[in-house]
Amino acid sequence: xxQTTIRFTxxxxxxxxxxxxxxxxxxxxxxxxxxxxxxxxxxxxxxxACTLLLDGKPVTSCLVLAAEADGxxxxxxxxxxxxxxLTPVQVAFIRYGGLQCGICTSGFIVAAxxxxxxxxxxxxxxxxxxxxxxxxxCTGYDKIVRAILAAAYDEGELVDESASMPVMEKPLxxxxxx
Amino acid sequence: MARxxxxxxxxxxxxxxxxxxxxxGATRYPGDxxxxxxxxxxxxxxxxxxxxxxxxxxxxxxQTEGVVKVFTARDVPINEFGLxxxxxxxxxxxxxxxxxxxxxxxxxxxxxxxxQALDLIEVEYEDLPALTDPREAMKVGAPVIHPHYANNVxxxxxxxxxxVERGFAESDVIVEGAYYTPMQEHAYLQPxxxxxxxxxxxxxxxxxAGQWTHEDQHQIAHALGLPDERVRVIYPAIGGAFGGxxxxxxxxxxxxxxxxxxxxxxxxPVKTIWSREESILGxxxxxxMWIRAxxxxxxxxxxxxxxxxxxxDAGPYAYTSTKVLGNAAVTCTGPYFWPxxxxxxYAVVTNxxxxxxxxxxxxxxxxxxxxxxxxxxAKRLGMDPVELRLKNVLREGALTTTQTPLPGGVVALxxxxxxxxxxxxxxxxSTERHVADENLPQGSTSTRQPLATGYGFACAFKNIGFSFGxxxxxxxxxxxxxxxxxxxxxxxIAGAEVGQGGHTVFMQMAAEALGLPLAQIELVASDxxxxxxxxxxxxxRSTFFAGNAIRGTAxxxxxxxxxxxxxxxxxxxxxxxxxxxxxxxxxxxxxxxAYGYVAQVxxxxxxxxxxxxxxxxxxxxxxxxxxxxxxxxxGQIEGGVVQALGYAITENFVTRDGHxxxxxxxxxxxxxxxxxxxxxxxxxxxxxxxxxPWGARGMAEMPFIPLAPAITAAVHDATGVWFxxxxxxxxxxxxxxxxxxxxxxx
Ligand code: FES
Ligand code: FES
Numbered sequence: 001x002x003q004t005t006i007r008f009t010x011x012x013x014x015x016x017x018x019x020x021x022x023x024x025x026x027x028x029x030x031x032x033x034x035x036x037x038x039x040x041x042x043x044x045x046x047x048x049a050c051t052l053l054l055d056g057k058p059v060t061s062c063l064v065l066a067a068e069a070d071g072x073x074x075x076x077x078x079x080x081x082x083x084x085x086l087t088p089v090q091v092a093f094i095r096y097g098g099l100q101c102g103i104c105t106s107g108f109i110v111a112a113x114x115x116x117x118x119x120x121x122x123x124x125x126x127x128x129x130x131x132x133x134x135x136x137x138c139t140g141y142d143k144i145v146r147a148i149l150a151a152a153y154d155e156g157e158l159v160d161e162s163a164s165m166p167v168m169e170k171p172l173x174x175x176x177x178x
Numbered sequence: 179m180a181r182x183x184x185x186x187x188x189x190x191x192x193x194x195x196x197x198x199x200x201x202x203g204a205t206r207y208p209g210d211x212x213x214x215x216x217x218x219x220x221x222x223x224x225x226x227x228x229x230x231x232x233x234x235x236x237x238x239x240x241q242t243e244g245v246v247k248v249f250t251a252r253d254v255p256i257n258e259f260g261l262x263x264x265x266x267x268x269x270x271x272x273x274x275x276x277x278x279x280x281x282x283x284x285x286x287x288x289x290x291x292x293x294q295a296l297d298l299i300e301v302e303y304e305d306l307p308a309l310t311d312p313r314e315a316m317k318v319g320a321p322v323i324h325p326h327y328a329n330n331v332x333x334x335x336x337x338x339x340x341x342v343e344r345g346f347a348e349s350d351v352i353v354e355g356a357y358y359t360p361m362q363e364h365a366y367l368q369p370x371x372x373x374x375x376x377x378x379x380x381x382x383x384x385x386x387a388g389q390w391t392h393e394d395q396h397q398i399a400h401a402l403g404l405p406d407e408r409v410r411v412i413y414p415a416i417g418g419a420f421g422g423x424x425x426x427x428x429x430x431x432x433x434x435x436x437x438x439x440x441x442x443x444x445x446x447p448v449k450t451i452w453s454r455e456e457s458i459l460g461x462x463x464x465x466x467m468w469i470r471a472x473x474x475x476x477x478x479x480x481x482x483x484x485x486x487x488x489x490x491d492a493g494p495y496a497y498t499s500t501k502v503l504g505n506a507a508v509t510c511t512g513p514y515f516w517p518x519x520x521x522x523x524y525a526v527v528t529n530x531x532x533x534x535x536x537x538x539x540x541x542x543x544x545x546x547x548x549x550x551x552x553x554x555x556a557k558r559l560g561m562d563p564v565e566l567r568l569k570n571v572l573r574e575g576a577l578t579t580t581q582t583p584l585p586g587g588v589v590a591l592x593x594x595x596x597x598x599x600x601x602x603x604x605x606x607x608s609t610e611r612h613v614a615d616e617n618l619p620q621g622s623t624s625t626r627q628p629l630a631t632g633y634g635f636a637c638a639f640k641n642i643g644f645s646f647g648x649x650x651x652x653x654x655x656x657x658x659x660x661x662x663x664x665x666x667x668x669x670x671i672a673g674a675e676v677g678q679g680g681h682t683v684f685m686q687m688a689a690e691a692l693g694l695p696l697a698q699i700e701l702v703a704s705d706x707x708x709x710x711x712x713x714x715x716x717x718x719r720s721t722f723f724a725g726n727a728i729r730g731t732a733x734x735x736x737x738x739x740x741x742x743x744x745x746x747x748x749x750x751x752x753x754x755x756x757x758x759x760x761x762x763x764x765x766x767x768x769x770x771x772a773y774g775y776v777a778q779v780x781x782x783x784x785x786x787x788x789x790x791x792x793x794x795x796x797x798x799x800x801x802x803x804x805x806x807x808x809x810x811x812x813g814q815i816e817g818g819v820v821q822a823l824g825y826a827i828t829e830n831f832v833t834r835d836g837h838x839x840x841x842x843x844x845x846x847x848x849x850x851x852x853x854x855x856x857x858x859x860x861x862x863x864x865x866x867x868x869x870x871p872w873g874a875r876g877m878a879e880m881p882f883i884p885l886a887p888a889i890t891a892a893v894h895d896a897t898g899v900w901f902x903x904x905x906x907x908x909x910x911x912x913x914x915x916x917x918x919x920x921x922x923x924x
Contacts, residue, residue: 030210031212034212035203036203036206036209036210037202037203037204038203039207039209039367039368039417040209040369040451041367041368041369041454041843042454042842042843043453043454044454044842044843044844046842046843046844047367047454047843049367076203077201077202077203078202078203078204080202081202086198086201086202090201090202093197093201094193094194094197094198094201095193097191097193097194097809097810097812097813099194099197099200099201100418100677100678100679100813100817101366101367101368101415101416101417101418101419101676101677102196102197102200102205102415102417102677103207103366103367103368103415103417103418104367105200105201106203109201128851128852129852131851132850132851132852133850134850134851135367135843135848135850136367136851137364137365137366137367137418137420137817137821137848138418138677138813138817139813139816139817139820140813140815140816140817140818140819140820140821140854140858141816141820141850141851141854142816142854142857142858143809143812143813143816144851145851
């Protein structure tokens with residue numbers, strides 16, 4: 001089998017990449033391009049941890065072939081904050097405790113972004129529907145829903161405070177000497 | 179260092195310190211880490227419940243393109259592991275005792291090559307009889323799975339208090355029931371993964387998601403026949419745990435591969451990532467239990483005598499089963515005072531998936547039986563279930579079934595019961611519902627309304643920390659740097675951040691103990707090379723043990739600072755008062771250091787035409803002693819309630835002959851956002867524990883425990899039917915509702 005060449009826009013940057021045609025977009029992003037923010041929780045389209053935006057629409061990238069991204073715009077969780085400034089959704093997740101272990105978080109944040117792009121004034125039911133395909137085993141969802149609603153309605157108040165948050169002077173975990 | 183006022187942010191809902199990296203995707207979990215030159219490992223599982231390996235041939239697999247080496251039992255120096263007993267093989271050599279038993283490991287250049295080579299390993303098995311029902315397995319004459327577990331009984335816990343026969347003779351009412359609680363899958367969203375290599379000091383190093391770095395280190399070292407110091411375990415971010423990462427998954431096999439390769443002159447890291455299916459088949463489950471209970475009480479509601487039998491399915495190996503069983507034995511009579519009690523609890527080995535730790539650790543099973551019994555008793559007596567609790571809950575100084583009082587000063591059971599009932603408007607909304615349903619006229623089916631609403635109540639207690647005489651403790655180290663003033667403080671602690679917010683709370687407590695702003699605290703965590711043993715992130719113990727360890731360390735470091743040491747470095751190990759194991763004959767024991775207390779009211783809506791149950795509202799009152807970070811506590815309450823909702827209603831773990839029929843999220847249904855209550859009211863109480871740091875108790879398991887029996891009570895309230903088996907899947911509910919004439923209450 002031959003590799004196919006895929007050209008797409010990844011987080012606003014043009015990318016040309018060769019990959020075997022059976023590989024998923026999630027695998028290519030994680031294993032070849034080093035973007036590990038999108039997670040694989042199931043690989044079968046059931047959990048939403050791999051959610052990213054394809055031409056602005058949320059998709060479960062474990063079920064999308066990399067070749068399908070050809071000529072399209074891919075936005076992952078890493079591409080949301082611009083110039084190091086967090087988006088209101090990200091700030092709201094921090095402030096309202098919309099995450100615990102965090103393995104589901106990128107999927108929820110991407111899904112919330114897609115919702116708020118298309119609907120500036122979502123109802124609580126809209127929010128729940130928008131994240132209906134995302135599983136979280138830790139939070140019980142309530143604080144996620146509150147965070148997304150806050151991002152929609154308190155946007156002005158949700159300034160990025162992460163700069164003033166306690167930051168580790170060195171990374172919490174060193175990665176081994178290899 | 180003069181301390182004018184408390185600068186530490188204790189009691190504030192400080193944002194999680196790990197949150198900024200988690201919302202941007204920067205956080206690295208074990209599967210996200212890649213090292214140059216890494217090899218991939220895949221595991222061959224038995225997929226047989228019980229069989230003898232007659233032939234194992236890896237030659238063809240080893241000759242496949244890209245394959246570096248295939249490892250089997252012969253490659254494991256000391257082929258055994260286990261948390262409480264070394265009774266399980268790392269790789270099976272002669273007999274496989276469950277479907278997920280590991281038989282061989284393939285290491286290859288790519289993951290795909292490793293996966294393909296698995297198919298070329300030739301194994302010939304001779305099937306042996308598979309024991310999958312513990313009630314059969316414990317019968318005299320049943321085939322024995324391990325010679326050292328006679329009659330397949332891993333552990334029997336007897337508890338004897340008073341004289342149950344006399345108690346039953348003096349009772350006005352007797353309530354009897356038989357209950358079943360199912361296996362449950364942890365379903366953390368990050369499947370097992372890890373990476374191993376030799377570090378700069380030549381230590382076999384494993385980066386993995388676990389719950390107890392030093393226990394992982396010890397079990398790896400044991401299997402490799404190395405001293406503990408030659409092994410290093412590091413936890414990067416952990417994608418949920420809930421008890422499911424307390425036993426070994428990929429830890430030992432990764433270490434084995436990298437260490438053996440190194441001996442062969444191949445100095446390369448080895449990585450593995452399990453699929454969701456491997457995760458569900460490959461790690462232990464919550465114990466399924468069969469519980470029979472007979473309770474006697476006076477007409478005024480005073481409990482007199484309880485006789486309970488608990489049979490727990492341990493699967494083939496011990497894991498943590500004896501301890502889970504102990505907890506079920508203590509909790510199966512509920513948080514109540516009993517003059518007379520007789521409990522016989524058995525953990526039985528079978529060829530099912532091993533059972534082990536899962537949030538609640540035996541208490542959800544014990545309380546399901548206990549609280550069903552209590553709610554049935556209230557109905558029989560025509561008494562409000564809350565009133566019945568208040569008559570019987572354990573109070574300060576009262577002797578438990580193990581004949582010792584509960585420790586910690588205040589026993590806030592009456593308080594959680596009352597606060598919860600009041601907040602839920604229990605009297606106002608529910609009293610009229612709690613008339614004996616036997617007295618209601620039986621309606622005809624034509625009056626049936628499809629949606630029936632009901633309310634239920636349950637309460638619970640659960641220990642904090644390891645029980646039954648296990649040597650408990652936790653270590654921490656603090657370094658204070660600076661000249662005339664402390665400029666920065668480094669806290670080194672091994673405790674795992676499994677998502678609960680442990681690291682944030684550790685830093686808040688360090689700031690408080692040192693009198694420094696949080697921004698000056700640095701954390702170095704979860705690495706056996708930098709910290710002493712902390713114990714596990716389990717048993718609701720992290721805040722309690724970290725807090726005490728940090729307080730002791732901070733005091734020692736500040737003393738050194740005053741003595742002009744620069745930097746001032748202190749290491750300290752907190753050791754709590756000792757606990758006791760059960761007396762072999764009577765079960766008498768002081769089993770625990772501390773407890774947490776919880777009560778819940780739930781509102782459900784039952785669709786009697788489809789059997790669908792909707793959990794509408796939950797009120798949860800939880801005595802946490804001291805809320806170090808209220809938002810994180812709410813997170814534990816909401817998350818625990820929703821996980822218990824899965825246990826009670828949606829999560830149906832189906833097995834047949836030891837095989838799992840539900841290894842995917844498409845057929846093992848954990849709750850999604852559309853399944854959960856619209857609001858969970860967290861009622862946080864602060865009755866300080868005398869041994870807890872700043873009075874804090876542990877709390878992360880408690881909200882899970884009473885939910886299932888509160889739901890079954892509410893379903894009974896709505897429909898008049900008691901469900902004694904979980905989960906309440908729609909078909910099961912529908913069948914039971916339609917096999918009897920049925921009258922909705924509203
Ligand atoms: S990993 Fe794609 S939906 Fe779960
Ligand atoms: S925060 Fe752990 S799965 Fe959502």
